[in-house]
Amino acid sequence: MSAFPEQAGAPGATLADPAITKVSIIISKGSLEGIYPGLILANGARMEGIEANVFFTFFGMDAINRARHESIKVATVGNPGLHLATWLGGVPGMSALVTQQMMKSMEKLDIPPIPEFIELIADSGAKLFACKASVDMFGLTREDFIDPLEGIITVGEFYQMAGGGQIIFT
Amino acid sequence: MPTLTAVARTPEGFLEHVEDWDRELARELAREAGLPELTDRHWLVVDYMRRTFLEKGDAPTIRTLGKESGVSVKELYQLFPKGPAKLAAKVAGIPKPHGCI
Structure with a gap:
């Protein structure tokens, strides 16, 4: 105190x-x-x-x-925090997919x-x-x-x- | 009618029991927090906060307040300069909001 x-x-x-x-x-x-x-x-x-x-x-x-x-995206390449295989992070569309999922979780918390x-x-x-x-x-x-x-x-x-x-x- | 000195409060001054609240107590809480007078616009926010808490068990975020209370985010900060979500919750007699947003 x-x-x-x-x-x-x-x-x-x-x-x-x-x-x-x-x-x-x-x-x-x-x-x-x-x-x-x-x-x-x-x-x-x-x-x-x-x-x-x-x-x-x-x-x-x-x-x-x-x-x-x-159109800001999550970096899926060179981002060990995602626990994603490096080659997988570079697959076309991966960044958009991860971004979409993250935006969904944030919307639930009322983060705009x-x-x-x-x-x-x-x-x-x-x-x-x-x-x-x-x-x-x-x-x-x-x-x-x-x-x-x-x-x-x-x-x-x-x-x-x-x-x-x-x-x-x- | 309860007065500020007669009701149980947290160290930060939030009411311990929502049911202790009435409109006169709200005015006292507001005065203590540096708001000498509660206008119709203040009441719009305070009533919305209290209603939402009693319905959903949680205080609304600032984003929801700005969208649904009928008062814009800009005005919210004019009405409650020291932080609308926290201050309006205190005046509304509900617990301190614990979200980050």
Whole structure:
């Protein structure tokens, strides 16, 4: 139990372990299993009243790319967590099949598909950003991204924005 | 009529027994949580939370709240800035939601 809950401002928090009030989450991977953890962390933060920023970089930008965010797939090749024979992971259609099964289990838990989840997170007040270096590298523009995107920012601006909070890399 | 000091609560302030709840207690719980007044919009959410819990035995997720309570996700966060699902559950006198979503 906490010694000074009232000073630290949240249930369970103490002076030594202050409550988290702000998180900036980086999403860097473009697979289904690479994107969801960051989204769940962002949504969970907002649900607790914690300020949240989400910074999409490299292939993680597929999650906010209009043309791509509806077709994000589970990586079935080079993914030992699936316990699937390596050759089987490369069979055409395998990625789509595994993705479909995973989406079904998530729907049962009321976890939305990626486009809807991103919208929900934006509506919850979290701010979404794309990484300028990645945008330039892939030759993308603002028009390639979904409307709720707050902006395309540099790494320096990201650190400024993350000031006073925790940074989580996924 | 029960008052806040007379009902059993968890360390986080949720009611131990759903049946202890009434609308005046809800107003007290809300005031304690930093919501000085409950508007019709707050009540829409609180009543929906309570109804869903009593019917299904579980609090709705934020996604379901946004789709079915009649209040959008955006407005939910305006009404309950410190976290709509948890705060509305507390005011509705139901247990703390334990899902991650």
